[in-house]
Amino acid sequence: MIRGLETKPYEERLKELGMLSLEKRRLRGDMITLFKCLKGCHTEGQDHVLIIPECRTWNDGLKLQEARFQLNIRKNFLTVRAVRQWNRLPRDVVGSPTLEAFKRQLDSHLSGAALLLQTLLNFDLLVPATSAGLHKEKGSNLEGIPQWRVTLQKEFDSSLRHSRQLLCKTKSLTRHYLSDRLPGVQLTFVQQSRLFSSVSLDLRTWLSLPDVKRLTYMTEMLTFYRGLVQQLSDHEAIKEDSKFVSKFQDLSFSLRDLSRHVSYQISLWGLPSESQPKPTAKPLQILQHQSRWRNRQEVYLTLRSLESFLCRITRDFLLLRIKMAKETSLSMAPRSPLLHF
Missing domain, CATH: 1.20.1250.10 (Growth Hormone; Chain: A;)
Structure with missing residues (x-):
């Protein structure tokens, strides 16, 4: 524990250290792995990532198809649990040309969501x-x-x-x-x-x-x-x-x-x-x-x-x-x- 942060709640500690929450760090890892699969950097699990054709769903050609399964244990697989979150990413993030660019865009998106919410709340929307x-x-x-x-x-x-x-x-x-x-x-x-x-x-x-x-x-x-x-x-x-x-x-x-x-x-x-x-x-x-x-x-x-x-x-x-x-x-x-x- 860093001195001076012992009494502060979890959210304030993350803000002081400039870190994402554990949930978002896990999500970040899943998104990076999926990006590597789509780019051909990862061979394991690549065959299980299915891209929905653009002409079928009017999407940008980067949407993934959610697989169907009969056993509950399959929902914990990467190619199942991360597909829905991937499809919710903005087009600018998933369309990054390189892995480093994708990481920068993803970090900006994940940290930006919390910052935007905090900013709008500071504007006293009510x-x-x-x-x-x-x-x-x-x-x-x-x-x-x-x-x-x-x-x-x-x-x-x-x-x-x-x-x-x-x-x-x-x-x-x-x-x-x-x-x-x-x-x-x-x-x-x-x-x-x-x-x-x-x-x-x-x-x-x-x-x-x-x-x-x-x-x-x-x-x-x-x-x-x-x-x-x-x-x-x-x-x-x-x-x-x-x-x-x-x-x-x-x-x-x-x-x-x-x-x-x-x-x-x-x-x-x-x-x-x-x-x-x-x-x-x-x-x-x-x-x-x-x-x-x-x-x-x-x-x-x-x-x-x-x-x-x-x-x-x-x-x-x-x-x-x-x-x-x-x-x-x-x-x-x-x-x-x-x-x-």
């Missing part, structure tokens, strides 16, 4: 949830709340709903395009770094981003991806049978609308001129291959990259809404009178 509807009640203490703050909170609510709808729309379009243009293809462990830079951040860096930088990044990247989607639409109209033109155009309009929402939020917040988003550079030129098959794969990778970006800004809007709701609730709280001596 307080904003009740105070968000107080602006509709008569007699509530709203005189001291600036109107721009109330409007900005509504804007974040609207943008959060819009980004969630856009994410669902993009995922549906990606699945439809894959089944129609790339039937039977399993794009497992596809490298996307050659085309697009990663939009993922570790949890601590993401939480520490200033609000100004967060919104500015959204504006720049929304414009960037709208240019890419416009290229997808033009390519579909010229080189293909125009089956997906209307869907790409609808996606482009949705990105435009969301970008306008963010620009309005920046102006409503009254950001200084030096923090205003800079003009976006010329969009990346894609779909320049002679092979139609290569171009179709690039369309798919573009849609997948857009999915990752929309996942991030959906979390951004959720965080901004929580922070604004807390600030609003604090400004509505009655202040204690000053004591005069």
Whole structure:
């Protein structure tokens, strides 16, 4: 026992030492072993790890099939007990190209879940949830709340709903395009770094981003991806049978609308001129291959990259809404009178 930690509970000791719990350390070992089996580093048990075909379940080609068994003792086998946890891992984790990258992503995921829960609890979610509807009640203490703050909170609510709808729309379009243009293809462990830079951040860096930088990044990247989607639409109209033109155009309009929402939020917040988003550079030129098959794969990778970006800004809007709701609730709280001596 380390001196000074004898009286502290288990959770605080783990936090002080920067360690994962025993349960998560066991889970980490199981996930690393499964990753080695999928990569061919482990030969034992490799034949018992079954990958579900992507075309059957609309997954990313990295899902594992849960085996059936008659004896209870089989449920303790690695290839049985760890499959469900593997299927719950994010796509960025299971798609890591190397074992070291997988370990880093897995550690960030396992430690990030607890940190995110602690952060959200620090935002006092119950307080904003009740105070968000107080602006509709008569007699509530709203005189001291600036109107721009109330409007900005509504804007974040609207943008959060819009980004969630856009994410669902993009995922549906990606699945439809894959089944129609790339039937039977399993794009497992596809490298996307050659085309697009990663939009993922570790949890601590993401939480520490200033609000100004967060919104500015959204504006720049929304414009960037709208240019890419416009290229997808033009390519579909010229080189293909125009089956997906209307869907790409609808996606482009949705990105435009969301970008306008963010620009309005920046102006409503009254950001200084030096923090205003800079003009976006010329969009990346894609779909320049002679092979139609290569171009179709690039369309798919573009849609997948857009999915990752929309996942991030959906979390951004959720965080901004929580922070604004807390600030609003604090400004509505009655202040204690000053004591005069």
